[in-house]
Amino acid sequence: MAVMYDRVAVIGLGLIAGSLFYASRRAGLVGEMVGFARSEETRAVAREIGLCDRIADSAGDAVEDADLVLLCVPVGAMEQVAREIAPRLKPGAVVSDVGSTKGAVIAAVSPHMPSGVHFIPSHPLAGTEQSGPRSGFAELFDNRWCLLTPLPGTDESELAKYRAYWEALGSNVDEMDADHHDLVLAVTSHTPHLIAYTMVGVADDLGRVTDSEVVKYSAAGFRDFTRIAASDPTMWRDVFLSNKEATLEILGRFTEELFALQRAIRTGDGAHLHDYFTRTRAIRRGIIEAGQDTDSPNFGRNKP
Numbered sequence: 001m002a003v004m005y006d007r008v009a010v011i012g013l014g015l016i017a018g019s020l021f022y023a024s025r026r027a028g029l030v031g032e033m034v035g036f037a038r039s040e041e042t043r044a045v046a047r048e049i050g051l052c053d054r055i056a057d058s059a060g061d062a063v064e065d066a067d068l069v070l071l072c073v074p075v076g077a078m079e080q081v082a083r084e085i086a087p088r089l090k091p092g093a094v095v096s097d098v099g100s101t102k103g104a105v106i107a108a109v110s111p112h113m114p115s116g117v118h119f120i121p122s123h124p125l126a127g128t129e130q131s132g133p134r135s136g137f138a139e140l141f142d143n144r145w146c147l148l149t150p151l152p153g154t155d156e157s158e159l160a161k162y163r164a165y166w167e168a169l170g171s172n173v174d175e176m177d178a179d180h181h182d183l184v185l186a187v188t189s190h191t192p193h194l195i196a197y198t199m200v201g202v203a204d205d206l207g208r209v210t211d212s213e214v215v216k217y218s219a220a221g222f223r224d225f226t227r228i229a230a231s232d233p234t235m236w237r238d239v240f241l242s243n244k245e246a247t248l249e250i251l252g253r254f255t256e257e258l259f260a261l262q263r264a265i266r267t268g269d270g271a272h273l274h275d276y277f278t279r280t281r282a283i284r285r286g287i288i289e290a291g292q293d294t295d296s297p298n299f300g301r302n303k304p
């Protein structure tokens with residue numbers, strides 16, 4: 001594939017930045033990728049393993065002359081990075097972020113963007129519980145969604161080019177506004193993570209996780225919870241603090257339903273439990289039949 005951006009800067013050298021580097025290289029999309037991370041140790045690891053073509057010693061140096069700048073730091077660090085790089089951005093450059101929340105990131109970054117620079121927020125719906133400079137891999141974005149939340153007045157040709165970049169990385173791309181994004185993600189990602197963290201915490205409180213009884217006898221359900229609950233603490237602290245309203249809204253609804261199920265169990269209301277589980281089973285089957293499960297061989301089957 002042809003080079004789309006001559007010089008790209010990635011700030012924050014973890015799972016997402018690393019995967020962007022390997023996926024961009026796999027498809028030949030970038031002339032040179034320059035990286036920067038705040039910790040000297042991370043920069044040393046990146047140099048040792050050849051993550052990025054070059055590692056800069058400051059965020060400002062990294063973005064010098066870059067056509068595309070990708071902010072890949074925890075969402076709570078976006079503002080500081082935006083402030084740091086702003087004076088060094090090339091006129092006409094595209095700046096994007098990969099943060100898991102969009103409203104708070106837009107509010108933090110936008111005010112620092114010089115006129116003539118195009119800020120196009122994005123969020124790849126792809127990840128693992130791993131973090132740090134050794135965790136990235138080229139296939140991470142394959143067949144996953146990437147959501148763009150462009151601001152009003154965004155330059156159409158830069159938006160189309162950035163969209164094409166994600167498609168060339170292997171993703172399916174959709175656009176939505178930031179508030180809608182944050183509500184959808186509170187349902188599909190943020191609250192489920194909180195539930196997993198809580199469930200593993202409860203099991204730990206019972207004192208049976210570390211002495212291995214729970215792990216030894218757990219089937220897939222709890223194991224999946226422990227994987228999710230092993231996700232990066234800084235990243236997830238920032239997600240919840242920056243998507244407060246939507247997460248609290250969904251958590252409120254979740255708690256109501258949980259209480260209803262709790263009551264059904266206490267009162268022996270089997271019909272309620274059976275109806276509820278029948279409804280949720282139909283949802284999963286519907287997702288698969290519609291070809292919308294990215295893990296299923298049917299994925300994309302019914303795409304327009």
Ligand SMILES: NC(=O)c1ccc[n+]([C@@H]2O[C@H](COP(=O)([O-])OP(=O)(O)OC[C@H]3O[C@@H](n4cnc5c(N)ncnc54)[C@H](O)[C@@H]3O)[C@@H](O)[C@H]2O)c1
Binds near residue numbers: 039
């Ligand atoms: N992990 C996922 O599943 C996932 C998926 C989609 C989006 N995201 C989002 O992508 C972003 C990066 O996540 P990740 O999983 O790659 O994290 P990570 O912890 O693997 O990497 C983050 C990197 O940012 C660096 N960093 C932190 N603060 C910094 C600062 N002020 N200046 C420069 N560097 C700094 C860290 O040293 C680290 O190298 C986050 O905003 C996260 O919400 C994560």
Ligand SMILES: O=C(O)C(=O)C[C@]1(C(=O)O)C=C[C@@H](O)C=C1
Binds near residue numbers: 126188
């Ligand atoms: O598979 C995982 O480990 C993830 O949690 C990835 C996941 C998700 O919830 O789907 C986590 C956070 C992101 O912002 C996007 C993707």
